[in-house]
Amino acid sequence: MNAATALAVIQLLGKLAKLVEAMVAAGKDPLAELPVITGRYAQAERAFDDATDQAIRDRFGGT
């Protein structure tokens, strides 16, 4: 493991510690409530379509 990877792992562990702290403070069991990955392609696609439709309207007109 090189220094950059080790640093990244330490930073990730810091994030985990914050997460666990928050869960314990909220009276939750951290391992019983594992976080989920919330982002999906469909969400990114909606953001992309909205932004590019708006950019086309701004640049070339139309509704």
Next chain:
Amino acid sequence: MRRLLLILALLLSACAASQQEAQGPMAAVVAVSANEVFPVLRDTYVAAGEKAVAEATNVEDAHARVQAVKAKWRPIWEAWDAFAESHDLWRQALLDGDSPRILEMAKEAREAYCALAAAAPIELPAMPGIVCALGQNGGAQ
């Protein structure tokens, strides 16, 4: 200091626990990190679309350029969804305490993450317990 003690406690518990039990914190770190990466990847995608429109000469050209960006990014987002879905299965196996499936799903999540890292146009963060083959750790254009 409290945070450092918590990290040490987690590391010690991970060392003392079985491999399956140690994967709970690992799966949590992967999800937290992925939830931070997603908006960065989405914003990079949106910026690529806006740049395509800015470079277009007319509205038809703009739509064609936008479609080209979408086509270029489709495999990246499909890799993202495969990674997120494999993490869901890993997480469920952990919650169920299904030991053989935990190991199987952890392997699938690792492989899905490495496939995503290889496809992504931005450098993805290193994940603990996930070592991708050379050239698979992000930064692909």
